[in-house]
Amino acid sequence: MPMKKRVTYILLLVFAAILCLIGCEERFDLNKLPSPTQADTLGVTSYVEVFPPWGGFATPTAIMVGGDQLIYVVDHDDNQVVMMDASGAILQRDSTILHPISIAQNSKLDLYIGGEAIAQNGTDTIGAIYRIFVVRFDTIYVSRIDTVISPFGDTTFVPVYRDTSYFYNHDLKQAHKQVVWQEPAHPERRFPGIGILPGNSYLVARVGPDNSSFVDPDTRVLLFNGGDTLVTPVPDLVTRPSGGTAITDIRNLTGILVVPSSRDFILTQSSEQVAYGAIWMSYFKNPDFQGWLPKYDPAKVEQRGVDFIRPYRYRHATGAAFDRRRREVFIVDSELDSVVKFDRSGQFRSESFGRYKTTSDQFPGLNHPGGISFSNDCTLYIADTGNRVIRRFKLSTQTQCN
Numbered sequence: 162m163p164m165k166k167r168v169t170y171i172l173l174l175v176f177a178a179i180l181c182l183i184g185c186e187e188r189f190d191l192n193k194l195p196s197p198t199q200a201d202t203l204g205v206t207s208y209v210e211v212f213p214p215w216g217g218f219a220t221p222t223a224i225m226v227g228g229d230q231l232i233y234v235v236d237h238d239d240n241q242v243v244m245m246d247a248s249g250a251i252l253q254r255d256s257t258i259l260h261p262i263s264i265a266q267n268s269k270l271d272l273y274i275g276g277e278a279i280a281q282n283g284t285d286t287i288g289a290i291y292r293i294f295v296v297r298f299d300t301i302y303v304s305r306i307d308t309v310i311s312p313f314g315d316t317t318f319v320p321v322y323r324d325t326s327y328f329y330n331h332d333l334k335q336a337h338k339q340v341v342w343q344e345p346a347h348p349e350r351r352f353p354g355i356g357i358l359p360g361n362s363y364l365v366a367r368v369g370p371d372n373s374s375f376v377d378p379d380t381r382v383l384l385f386n387g388g389d390t391l392v393t394p395v396p397d398l399v400t401r402p403s404g405g406t407a408i409t410d411i412r413n414l415t416g417i418l419v420v421p422s423s424r425d426f427i428l429t430q431s432s433e434q435v436a437y438g439a440i441w442m443s444y445f446k447n448p449d450f451q452g453w454l455p456k457y458d459p460a461k462v463e464q465r466g467v468d469f470i471r472p473y474r475y476r477h478a479t480g481a482a483f484d485r486r487r488r489e490v491f492i493v494d495s496e497l498d499s500v501v502k503f504d505r506s507g508q509f510r511s512e513s514f515g516r517y518k519t520t521s522d523q524f525p526g527l528n529h530p531g532g533i534s535f536s537n538d539c540t541l542y543i544a545d546t547g548n549r550v551i552r553r554f555k556l557s558t559q560t561q562c563n
Contacts, residue, residue, distance in 0.1 A: 208500075208514050208541065209557045212523055214550035215249040221544040221551060223416070223480065223532035227266045229295075229331070230537070234544060234551060235261035235274065242274060242293075244333050247538075249551075253333040258291055263416065265355040265363065267387075270296045273363065275352035278340055288351040290342040290365065292389065295331055341389035347371075350379050354417030356426050361387035364395070364426055366414040372400045380411055382428070397442065397453045398428075406436040408455045408470060416532075418481040425456065429478035429492065438475025439492050441507075457507050469507035482535040486562075493533040493543060498526060500533065500543065512556065524548070538562050 219238040226232055231252070232245040237260050244252045263275035271294055278289035344350055347369060354366030362385060369379025382395040398411050413431035420426065424444035432438045442453040457470040464470070469490070476496035483490055488505035499515030516526035528547025535541055539562035541554040 206556060206558045207512055207518070208554040210519060210521070210524075211540070211553040211555060214524060214545070214548070214552045215245070216550050217251060218243070218549050218551070220546050221531065221549065222262050222546060223264050224534045224542050224544040224551060225264045225266065225532075226534045226536040226542065227270070227272075228268065229266075229270050231331070232534075232536075232542065232551075233264055233266070233272065235264050235276075235532075237262055242272070242333065244331070247536075252331075255293075255333045257338065259286060262351065262353050263355050263366075265357050267357045267361040267363070269361065273341075273355045273357070275355055275365070277351075278343055280348060281345065285348060287343055287345055287348040288367075289340045290352055290355070291338050292341045293333070293336050293338040295333060295336050342385070342391070347379065353415050354428075356417040356419035358419055358424055359422070362392070363387075364417055364419065366417040366428065368414050372412070373402045375402070378402075380414055382411075382414075382417070395442075395453060398440075404434045406472075408437055408440060408458050408460070410435055410437075411440070415478060416480040418483060420483055421485045424453075426453070427481045427483075427490065429475075429481055431477045432473055432475050433477075436472040437470060438473075438478035438494070439469065439481065441469065441490075467507040468509040469503050474501070479531050480533045482533040482541065484535050484539070486539075491533055491535065491541065493530050495529045495531060495546070498528060498530065500527075500530070500541075514554075519552070524552075527552075 218234065218236045220236060221234050222237040223235045224232065230247065232247065234243040234245065236243060240256050240259050240261070242255045242258060242261055242264070246252060258274055259277040261274050261276040265273045267273070271292055274291040274293065276289055276291060277286040280287045350367055350369040352365050352367055356364045358364065365383045365385065367379065367381050367383055372378040372380050378400040380400040382398050384392045384395055386392055398409050399405070400411055404410070404412065411428065411430060412435045413433055414428060415431060416429045418427045426442050428440045428442070430438055441456040443456040444453050445451070457464050457467045459465050459470050475492065475494050477494060478492050479495040480493045481490060489510065490503045492501045494501065497515060499513065501513045502510040504510055520526035525548060527543070527545055530543050531546040532544035533542065539555060539559060543552045543554070545552050
């Protein structure tokens with residue numbers, strides 16, 4: 162057989178054998194391919210959304226899971242504080258606080274709200290901190306002084322107390338509320354973050370447009386006692402008129418979280434004019450020093466590899482949440498539409514997620530999320546401001562909350 166024909170014959174045999182193998186093999190079932198959502202969770206720990214999201218908001222700005230296991234949302238544009246249960250049912254709405262932007266709850270279950278109040282001119286608004294006595298409002302006072310004369314002629318003056326306390330039982334609308342702090346001389350200052358310390362003293366993040374003063378710039382962290390009296394600004398954080406790139410330089414604060422069962426706190430801020438969008442301050446008390454110092458400090462050579470303080474990691478961090486069981490931290494970034502998670506040593510966790518991973522056929526991805534909170538049942542709540550909803554997430558591989 163000529164060489165040319167022999168080569169052609171061999172090629173035909175090979176081609177026929179390939180066709181036979183293909184034809185005899187069982188067809189692959191396309192339905193066995195995992196969906197994009199399943200593909201993200203198969204063999205990989207990630208956060209999976211719990212549907213449906215909770216609607217009924219205009220601009221949900223901050224969210225908090227309270228010590229009473231209720232969920233509170235502040236809705237800035239609707240001037241509302243919303244109380245919900247764990248099923249998402251709206252229990253009450255209170256519309257008496259203007260433009261609320263922050264919320265916290267002390268051990269007495271009193272709510273603290275950062276919002277606005279009407280100025281004395283009756284037209285303009287000023288920043289204000291409100292306290293809402295959700296459970297009860299104590300009005301115990303001395304009604305009179307009785308004079309008691311003993312058999313021996315001694316005179317004793319005995320105060321008689323009257324208790325007119327009102328028990329509201331979480332009646333948010335009827336609960337007594339009062340303005341505990343405002344600064345009429347600085348009407349543009351606002352309070353975007355409140356964090357409760359052990360013993361019910363608390364920290365407040367204050368911001369404003371004027372940071373030219375070396376003595377009292379608008380942007381500061383204030384310390385109040387449990388009686389709502391200003392103790393002092395926290396001196397370990399600075400706002401320089403010319404800006405700064407040190408870890409303790411603050412500029413555009415957006416929130417504050419007190420780490421549970423401690424006096425540590427985490428500040429979040431916009432990265433505009435500052436290098437660090439999140440700062441973890443740890444409390445120290447010894448014979449030589451009492452106050453807060455950075456937990457992670459790039460000035461320390463051994464900490465420069467900590468992901469939590471990588472410069473310019475964030476663009477506009479707006480809030481933080483803490484998982485007390487695993488000692489892990491969540492930072493939500495409004496501009497990056499993302500949630501960044503760190504372990505107890507400040508290193509990045511792969512369960513972090515953002516707009517792409519939260520986009521599905523059921524709902525669009527995160528859109529300028531403003532607030533975040535973590536519950537005892539291991540649910541991560543996000544105030545998705547741009548989409549006007551509250552969204553919930555749980556770990557895909559988590560079978561129990563421990």
